[in-house]
Amino acid sequence: MSARVTESTECAETGKRCPSGRHADHDVYSAQCPCRAMLDLLANKWSALAIGALEDGPQRFGEIQRTLQGVSPKVLTSTLRRLEEFGFVDRTVYPAVPLHVEYSLTVLGHSAAVPLGLLRTWVEDNLDEIPEPAEGRPR
Amino acid sequence: MSARVTESTECAETGKRCPSGRHADHDVYSAQCPCRAMLDLLANKWSALAIGALEDGPQRFGEIQRTLQGVSPKVLTSTLRRLEEFGFVDRTVYPAVPLHVEYSLTVLGHSAAVPLGLLRTWVEDNLDEIPEPAEGRPR
Numbered sequence: 001m002s003a004r005v006t007e008s009t010e011c012a013e014t015g016k017r018c019p020s021g022r023h024a025d026h027d028v029y030s031a032q033c034p035c036r037a038m039l040d041l042l043a044n045k046w047s048a049l050a051i052g053a054l055e056d057g058p059q060r061f062g063e064i065q066r067t068l069q070g071v072s073p074k075v076l077t078s079t080l081r082r083l084e085e086f087g088f089v090d091r092t093v094y095p096a097v098p099l100h101v102e103y104s105l106t107v108l109g110h111s112a113a114v115p116l117g118l119l120r121t122w123v124e125d126n127l128d129e130i131p132e133p134a135e136g137r138p139r
Numbered sequence: 140m141s142a143r144v145t146e147s148t149e150c151a152e153t154g155k156r157c158p159s160g161r162h163a164d165h166d167v168y169s170a171q172c173p174c175r176a177m178l179d180l181l182a183n184k185w186s187a188l189a190i191g192a193l194e195d196g197p198q199r200f201g202e203i204q205r206t207l208q209g210v211s212p213k214v215l216t217s218t219l220r221r222l223e224e225f226g227f228v229d230r231t232v233y234p235a236v237p238l239h240v241e242y243s244l245t246v247l248g249h250s251a252a253v254p255l256g257l258l259r260t261w262v263e264d265n266l267d268e269i270p271e272p273a274e275g276r277p278r
Contacts, residue, residue, distance in 0.1 A: 031208035038262050039259065045178050049167065049178075119255065122250070
């Protein structure tokens with residue numbers, strides 16, 4: 001857990017003052033810090049899977065949908081749109097009939113892919129360590 | 140993105156065969172793999188914050204709620220219950236009047252805290268890299 005300065009509105013000496021003005025540095029534990037919305041976007045199953053799917057290169061919507069088994073078109077559209085709005089994903093439209101649209105990771109998206117990849121790998125590597133709950137595994 | 144064997148039900152030579160029987164190794168991209176439910180639990184804002192809050196030692200419900208600013212009692216109860224069901228969190232009741240209940244990380248929880256901590260830190264460190272969207276930052 002990182003050090004937090006949630007009670008103070010004083011300017012941080014680091015120069016990374018949070019634009020919320022409610023505390024010095026960014027702090028995911030603060031409801032006012034804008035990074036809470038970013039954590040909400042990235043700490044999300046479909047975001048974690050979509051960013052991973054694009055790590056190897058640009059893909060079309062249908063390709064991503066096939067990779068993210070079980071995702072609905074509506075949820076995938078919403079996920080990609082939010083990732084684009086936050087600057088993690090670029091959406092490129094190539095002139096063609098029908099239109100050719102490709103999604104790719106930005107530099108920021110490739111950077112975020114690192115901790116998300118570690119989380120996905122941790123889950124795959126540690127699933128067998130989870131105890132069987134008494135009344136069946138919850139979903 | 141990890142190598143995937145989603146089209147095959149053949150037994151993996153690694154001995155880590157997925158109990159779903161739908162593929163060899165565990166694969167977060169497979170809708171049938173039980174690790175999808177685990178990713179859904181961990182790749183979640185409140186889970187990531189709650190596990191981080193417990194990294195420094197056991198806490199009572201009210202302490203966790205104060206740390207996770209903005210969380211509702213209902214959502215925090217549900218989050219802690221699921222983390223307990225999956226074996227990430229222990230809930231210990233000490234006999235006292237009123238009852239003293241403490242939540243703490245299990246060994247598995249401490250292990251999961253590592254990738255989740257990297258994700259929280261990445262968000263705090265990279266928030267300033269996010270471009271300002273044209274119509275205001277989405278939430």
